[in-house]
Amino acid sequence: MKGNEAIAHAAIRCGCDGFFGYPITPQSEILETLALEKPWETTGMVVVQAESELASINMVYGGGAVGKRVMTSSSSPGVALMQEGITYMSGAEIPGVIVNVQRGGPGLGTIQPSQSDYYQSTRGGGNGDYNVIVLAPASVQEMADFMDLAFTLAFRYRMPTMILSDGVIGQMMEKVVLPPYKPRRTEEEIRRECPWAANGCKGRKNNVLTSLSLDPAWMERHNQHLQEKFRTIRENEVRYEEYLTEDAEYLIVSFGSAARIAQKAIEICRQEGLRIGMLRPITLWPFPAHQIQALSERMKAILCLEINAGQMVDDVRLSVMGRCPVIHYGRMGGMVPTPEEVVEVIKNKLTVKF
Amino acid sequence: MTREEIIQPSNLVYHKPTLMNDVPMHYCPGCSHGVVHKLIAEVVEEMGLADRTTGICPVGCAVFACNYIDIDWIEAAHGRAPAVACAAKRLNPDHLVFTYQGDGDFACIGTAETIHSLNRGDDIAVIFINNAIYGMTGGQMAPTTLMGMKTSTCPYGRQADLHGFPLKITEIAATLNGTCYVTRQAVHTVAAINRTKRAIRQAFQNCMEHRGASLVEVVSTCSSGWKKTPVEANNWMEEEMFANYPLGDIKKKDIER
Numbered sequence: 210m211k212g213n214e215a216i217a218h219a220a221i222r223c224g225c226d227g228f229f230g231y232p233i234t235p236q237s238e239i240l241e242t243l244a245l246e247k248p249w250e251t252t253g254m255v256v257v258q259a260e261s262e263l264a265s266i267n268m269v270y271g272g273g274a275v276g277k278r279v280m281t282s283s284s285s286p287g288v289a290l291m292q293e294g295i296t297y298m299s300g301a302e303i304p305g306v307i308v309n310v311q312r313g314g315p316g317l318g319t320i321q322p323s324q325s326d327y328y329q330s331t332r333g334g335g336n337g338d339y340n341v342i343v344l345a346p347a348s349v350q351e352m353a354d355f356m357d358l359a360f361t362l363a364f365r366y367r368m369p370t371m372i373l374s375d376g377v378i379g380q381m382m383e384k385v386v387l388p389p390y391k392p393r394r395t396e397e398e399i400r401r402e403c404p405w406a407a408n409g410c411k412g413r414k415n416n417v418l419t420s421l422s423l424d425p426a427w428m429e430r431h432n433q434h435l436q437e438k439f440r441t442i443r444e445n446e447v448r449y450e451e452y453l454t455e456d457a458e459y460l461i462v463s464f465g466s467a468a469r470i471a472q473k474a475i476e477i478c479r480q481e482g483l484r485i486g487m488l489r490p491i492t493l494w495p496f497p498a499h500q501i502q503a504l505s506e507r508m509k510a511i512l513c514l515e516i517n518a519g520q521m522v523d524d525v526r527l528s529v530m531g532r533c534p535v536i537h538y539g540r541m542g543g544m545v546p547t548p549e550e551v552v553e554v555i556k557n558k559l560t561v562k563f
Numbered sequence: 564m565t566r567e568e569i570i571q572p573s574n575l576v577y578h579k580p581t582l583m584n585d586v587p588m589h590y591c592p593g594c595s596h597g598v599v600h601k602l603i604a605e606v607v608e609e610m611g612l613a614d615r616t617t618g619i620c621p622v623g624c625a626v627f628a629c630n631y632i633d634i635d636w637i638e639a640a641h642g643r644a645p646a647v648a649c650a651a652k653r654l655n656p657d658h659l660v661f662t663y664q665g666d667g668d669f670a671c672i673g674t675a676e677t678i679h680s681l682n683r684g685d686d687i688a689v690i691f692i693n694n695a696i697y698g699m700t701g702g703q704m705a706p707t708t709l710m711g712m713k714t715s716t717c718p719y720g721r722q723a724d725l726h727g728f729p730l731k732i733t734e735i736a737a738t739l740n741g742t743c744y745v746t747r748q749a750v751h752t753v754a755a756i757n758r759t760k761r762a763i764r765q766a767f768q769n770c771m772e773h774r775g776a777s778l779v780e781v782v783s784t785c786s787s788g789w790k791k792t793p794v795e796a797n798n799w800m801e802e803e804m805f806a807n808y809p810l811g812d813i814k815k816k817d818i819e820r
Contacts, residue, residue, distance in 0.1 A: 226654055227650060227653065227654055229650060255650075255653045255654060257649065257650075257653065257683075259646065259679075260675055260676070260678075260679035261675060263643065263646075263675070263676075264643070264646040264649075264675065264676050264679065265646075267639065267640060267643035267646035267647050267650075267676070268646050268647070268649055268650035269650070270637075270639070270640075270643070270646075270647055270650075271619070271637060271639075271646065271647030271648060271649065271650035271651040272650035272651065272654050274617075274637040274647070274651065275617060275637075275650075275651050275654055275655055277650075277654045279650065279654070293640055293643075294640065294643070297639075297640050301637075301638065406635075407617050407635035407636060407637045407651075408615075408617065408635065408655060408658070409614050409615035409616060409617065409635055409655070409658055410613065410614055410633075410634060410635050411614035411615065412614070415633050415634055415635050415636070416635045416636075417629040417635070417636045417637075417638070418636070418637045418638065419629065419636070419637075419638030420638065421626060421638055
């Protein structure tokens with residue numbers, strides 16, 4: 210099935226309580242699949258087509274605030290519109306999942322795939338000092354697998370978690386093993402797991418979920434608390450995959466669909482005797498900085514391959530700190546590089562004397 | 564006779580709602596918010612819903628409503644309260660979910676969320692405070708500011724060519740198939756307060772009985788924003804505001820779905 214369909218099926222299967230979304234190419238199959246599946250008749254999952262992405266994310270804010278596993282999905286311009294809700298979720302510490310099936314920008318851009326929302330996703334995206342956890346699937350299987358993981362992380366840390374996919378992964382069809390059915394949590398389970406939720410103050414003091422305080426000393430403490438949480442996440446939740454790095458002299462750092470292209474390019478180069486491997490960040494935030502730093506100690510050069518003008522390359526350079534040369538290659542505007550094109554870059558730019 | 568001897572259950576004619584927190588309010592003298600807060604606290608208490616109520620507070624003066632009524636609250640982004648309430652209610656259908664919003668929040672920046680939540684027939688109650696001005700930010704022009712009315716952003720008075728016309732969002736709401744109850748009330752007299760309380764109770768009952776969306780507009784005073792004493796503000800409201808925003812039920816109809 211398509212990556213977008215896999216997301217929808219995985220959501221129903223992982224005990225999702227509600228989906229709130231607005232149509233936009235190339236991810237409309239998510240809402241369409243849910244509408245077709247009618248999970249409100251089976252698991253009781255609520256599905257609402259909202260009037261805008263702004264409404265969608267604020268429905269996620271409301272659903273997360275009452276302790277429910279809720280999500281939305283959109284594509285780049287729609288996720289730009291959601292940034293208000295995402296920063297409010299961060300401030301009020303409300304969990305929820307946002308799926309971004311990226312397309313080329315800026316502006317209305319194109320409906321073709323892109324990875325140009327890396328900055329928007331990993332730097333917070335809205336106002337204030339915050340981060341969201343960002344998972345980058347590189348296959349339809351990972352689209353399905355990351356759904357439950359995203360909810361788990363969102364609730365473990367009470368914050369928004371993003372699945373940053375793109376038009377390639379969303380639209381391509383692959384074999385996928387869907388996760389087993391997991392029931393939605395009961396009211397008792399939610400009350401036990403989410404004592405902070407604003408779901409009626411039965412047997413406890415009332416809860417107020419807000420990101421506002423007019424007392425700067427309080428607000429600084431709140432920010433310090435958030436930063437402490439982000440530090441814990443950086444220490445515990447970094448996920449990545451290494452491919453043929455053991456004997457490698459050259460390294461590609463690439464995520465999502467670009468990593469699939471990189472893998473093919475590496476196979477071609479390996480056949481020609483070039484010792485090259487890949488590190489694929491699975492969490493873009495927290496970024497696998499220590500792992501890239503360690504690998505850079507023994508690399509001659511690193512290529513950052515991403516389908517944008519060069520965004521993750523900043524994080525790679527900050528990790529490498531000049532230990533070896535780092536170059537970037539990418540395409541923009543909905544164009545996707547071919548493996549052969551990447552092989553040329555490896556031969557003519559990466560493996561030359563710097 | 565001591566105070567304790569006088570205050571006996573048999574003599575009790577009034578008490579502060581138990582859901583009202585014992586904290587000083589930040590509202591200005593003469594402001595309507597405090598009265599409406601008290602009515603909400605009374606109705607929630609009387610309906611026995613305190614432990615399964617979620618209130619959604621707005622951006623505006625009532626951003627701190629959560630400090631005064633002892634129920635669970637979610638503080639929404641400016642104008643988004645109906646979207647937040649939509650999800651909270653659909654995910655907890657047997658809970659009371661209401662929003663509390665001012666004119667800038669409900670009728671300006673949140674117009675899209677307002678119209679679509681009401682039109683979907685979300686089983687929520689909206690308490691809409693219309694004082695024709697942005698109170699918290701210091702008295703700027705609101706969508707409901709009257710023609711000719713002076714505010715800090717229309718210091719020479721609202722004029723049609725520059726600012727357009729007052730938005731009658733409540734009349735618009737009444738045309739939507741998703742609303743079952745739309746009413747406009749005020750809290751300037753004891754009789755009006757009693758009517759508003761009945762309206763809030765009706766709206767909350769509709770929410771619990773899944774009858775669709777309910778909207779209770781409360782035409783309110785903002786003596787600070789209007790630069791009037793509390794008494795002057797009440798008089799001005801009766802003369803000017805009620806002429807443009809007449810009180811009474813606008814719609815009472817079971818929705819079909």
